Amino acid sequence: MTEKEFMEEDYRKKMEEHHRKMEIRREKRRQQRNFHIFLGILIPALLILTFVGLRFALPYMEDHNLLSFGKKTGPSWEKEVEPLSSGSDITINQGPEESTEEPLSEKEEALQAAELFAKQYDYDKAIESLQALGTEDSSVSDKIAEYEAEKEKLVPADMDQITHIFFHILITDTDRALKDTRQGRQYNSVMTTIPEFKEIIKEMYERGYVMVHMHDIAEMQEQADGTKKMVKKQILLPEGKKPFVMSEDDVNYYIYMQGSGFADKMVLDEDGKPKLQYTDKDGNVSVGDYDIVPILDEFVEEHPDFAYHGHKAILAFTGYNGVLGYRTDETFDPNSSALDPKNKANPNIEEDKETVKKITQVLKEDGYEFASHSWGHINFTNRSLEDIKRDTDRWKRNVEPLLPDSCDILLYPFGADIGDWHPYKKGGENGKYDLLEEAGFRYFCNVDSTQIWMQYGDQFLRQGRRNIDGYRLYESYSGKADRVSDLFDVKKVFDTRRPTPISWED
Template identity: 20%
Template sequence: MKRLKQITAVLFALILALGFTGCKPRLVEENREKPEQNQPTQVESNNEPQENDQDQDNNENKADKIDLKEIKANENGQVMILMYHGISDKEAEWVRTADNFRKDLRTLYDEGYRLISLKDYIENNIKVEAGYTPFVMTFDDGLLNSYNIIEENGEKKIDPDCAVGILEEFKKEHPDFGRGGSFFVFYPIPFRQKELIKEKYEFLIQNGYDIGNHAYTHENLGKLSIEDVQKALGKNVKLTQGYLPGYDVYALALPYGIGPKGDGYIYAAQGEYDGVKYNHRAVLKVGSNPAPSPVDIKFDPIRLPRIRASEMNTAGTGIYDWLQHFEKKPEKRYISDGNPDTVAIPESEKDNVDQSKLNGKELIIYN
């Protein structure tokens, strides 16, 4: 009996031992799973460089697959900077109707043009899909029909027939159209609704637009002394920054297309008034032709030509004249390679590139 009890005790102990031993693999397995379940935050953090490298490799592979010759990539081609003024119900030399403005946008979109900001253009930060052409859009004078806010059913809304309203609607319908648009304003009441100036400014900069300098009261800078040029430009910047503290007014559209005379022209770009310094890295003329690529040897950011977005009295230099020109001579048109870190050009353009303007981008020459 005693021996039976001993055997029973041994068997019981053995069963217990086997039972606990049998649990251990599951416990170990669970302990392994938990770190793996908790690991993603750490693993993703530790592996992010590898994942980014892989993404970058994928992007490079995609870029490698692009046939530059087939898409006729030419990132030293010309860029249209379009100049608008008013949008109204009657067409005039300096005014587009709302319907014609919509037509302009549709035509540009259908013909492979994509909107970028003036700042991205002058800084050569052009991010446009391969095979497409960047363009810049500007609006002078800060007119009511450029940006009008109306009231409907007791609520404020953007007038659907003003420039901003039309642009916003078009971008909703065509999200790949791009973003941009510079509004060059003068004072005392830009956009002609005094109580809404700050609201309009804030909407613009929050939605990819720029606010530029058009002098204090649209002065003819060619008729002013150096002191008065700085006053006209510095006062504009001071007032704009009063609505938008610290805002970078980086561009000027010359009123009447006229800058200060002779050596005084530099004051269109830089100067100071009443303790306020201004630094216009882009100065726009009225002009009548496309602007050079930002890496072209002829690129001069403080003397940028513009194209009149008009069909009246253009003397063959309006928007549709140039669209037709580029259709006949596509080799003159800026065509993106789709990679913002490279500048792709045909061999015929290599002598026209100022390599000091590449700013670290890789120059790719193909034939």
């Protein structure tokens, strides 16, 4: 038998098996009006197949559309048709397609997980996940040996040379956001557009930068005498890779920004992934990648080696307008004595709080850290100790309970630090450090235009942050100053839709 004849014979058998099953189903539905018509046509067709032969029958059936006899356009029929036997290359419409992929075995799952860990430089976890399978399988033991060899090539990063960049909420619609008004000029100065952010992370990735957490740099560790001390850690990366920290301020989606070309609030999509809800100029609402989180997630999914151990950005929250676009603060609570009469009471505040808790838990699992940006976006340099205590209490009461864990990172609004370049000291003159330390803060970030500023203390880590915004980009783009060329090529990054020149707007 030739190959062609073999294929035709196999095709005929599969077709006969398929039509046989269709007949069985039709027998159960005799009450349907068209049954006898279909059966009357189908049986002669099968007889023709049997006596005339496959070579003549198939063209006949194709010409007369007999291959689709008995098919109805309704879900009840489609659910009853059984699929063809395994290996068939004939496609039959059976309604919504179900995945035919076999579930991954324990070994396959472990290998996939280990590969992701390895790409993100967590070779210890990659090896650990494979060792749980045992080393009798050569494919597993070979992979472990490969990861051990790659780990040996890692080199320690300079823990005193880690830059920290930060952004505000990204501009979605430049036409609405960057109008020639005081507010528009301020947005132009302190905000970054979506295309700029995408190009920035692309450029930084290509230059070998890798995101790390502040907790990767140093952490509080218990000492032999029972006390705790901030201890500098070690980050191991391939030669040429450079760790950096990224943060985003005011991830609150303030009321005053609504309708100005920014996202409305963060939501979870049908897959449980964090996205942004956005309302365009015509009032159309959509869900998509309208801010840093989903854009960063998508980039890391394509380039997992951009995130050290899967770690991503720090998201900093104030409290006075609620969190993530939800009016969760007590000043919006219709049942609270703290309700501000200037605010529109939120009757769904408890439900919104639960929503925010779910989102922040997903964000934590997704690799994000959280920080305080104060409750009322206050200036810590100028405010009194009493003001700072009142503000910190409100943040701890209204924002921290919405996070998966207690918060120990403080990103100063306006970069306004509680001290100068000298290390913080307990019992200091203004008492501000004692207050913040007692509130649980251990990581403190001001704003500094230099590439790197870091300070390690026994109980704290301080780091300067670099603002990557319209002012800083235009400053470099126009040739006035160069403060970003170590990170990216501003000529590739700068969004020329921006009105220029751009001056600093408080």
